[in-house]
Amino acid sequence: MNFSRLIKNCSIPSRWLLANNIRYQSSSAAQNLIQVDINEETGVSVVSLNRKPVNSLSLELFKDFCGVMDDLEREKVRGMVLKSSCDNVFSSGLDITELYPNPSEERFEAFWLWFQESWLKLYASSFPTVAFVNGHAPAGGCVFAISCEYRLMLPYYKIGLNEAPVGIVATEWVMNSLRAVLPGKNAERLLTSGRLLDTQEAFDIGLIDQIVNNEEEAMARSEEFFATFDNVPKLARALTKQVYRKNDLNQLIKNRSSDAKQFLNHILRPETQKIIGSYFKSLKDRKKD
Ligand SMILES: CCCC/C=C\CC(=O)SCCNC(=O)CCNC(=O)[C@H](O)C(C)(C)COP(=O)(O)OP(=O)(O)OC[C@H]1O[C@@H](n2cnc3c(N)ncnc32)[C@H](O)[C@@H]1OP(=O)(O)O
Secondary structure, eight states: OOHHHHHHHSOOOTTTTTTOOOOOOOSOTTTOOEEEEEOTTTOEEEEEEOOTTTOOBOHHHHHHHHHHHHHHHHHTOSEEEEEEOSTTBSOOOBOGGGTSSOOOHHHHHHHHHHHHHHHHHHHTOSSOEEEEEOSBEETHHHHHHHHSSEEEEOTTOEEEOOTGGGTOOOOHHHHHHHHHHSOTHHHHHHHHHOOOEEHHHHHHHTSSSEEOSSHHHHHHHHHHHHHTTTTSOHHHHHHHHHHHTHHHHHHHHTTHHHHHHHHHHHHHSHHHHHHHHHHHHHHHHHHHO
């Protein structure tokens, strides 16, 4: 397995992406997995995950997401709102078919490194980020949300890191992103139980910042959040964020290849495959009941 070659092909940002000038070719222009809408008046960009039916996160989606993040860095947008264009689902997390049954090493290593890259670009973005959680956000969906700086959520949906019940161990950088939002015992309990919280519970423990009732309200609250930075020089804001997040970023940057190897070894264990397989089957069977 040649992880170092792959890592070279992904960008490893020298200044956490501020100096990034690599342009990614969209891997799936025809499918339009990510929609971007920049408001010329406000400078705010709305990025919608658009992989129907439930925004499960595939290699192609991660590649396109990275391309969009690069474009937004170049455009120097004032802020980004991340949302979903699927009904009732923000993102259903990693596409389980990337993990089961027994993925090929070649596909998996690319998938994982683009997942890492997506997290790095989002977590270290120079512009302010808001997640508008307009649907369920389990597992990888929650990872996207907690990597943003501010979270708004519609009522009656579920969010959380349910990796453990699916037989998956969340990696350290995912745990670090959660710890940055939810310090202390709540973070550990959420991870070890894998419990999904409804919107109100998520608000009560601080996993989300505000409950909003519709998209209009979400955009207004996002605008208020972005406005809190209007009098702060952009470079100073970006560097403050990136230095503040430096330890979390470096933990992954220094361990990308071992992180991928460890996760692949875990995924390929027959007992892990068995748990993911029966979980996936139960998802499919739910519909038949
Ligand atoms: C280790 C480091 C960190 C790792 C980070 C993350 C790990 C993961 O993300 S693992 C993935 C975990 N995801 C889940 O547990 C969510 C599973 N999905 C659901 O609970 C529901 O689908 C959801 C509540 C999101 C939406 O419910 P519905 O609106 O009722 O939709 P359906 O359940 O009918 O789904 C439609 C269709 O999509 C398939 N599906 C759903 N999720 C996934 C997925 N993550 N990967 C692949 N496919 C998925 C589902 O089986 C249905 O398929 P069909 O039956 O063929 O239509």
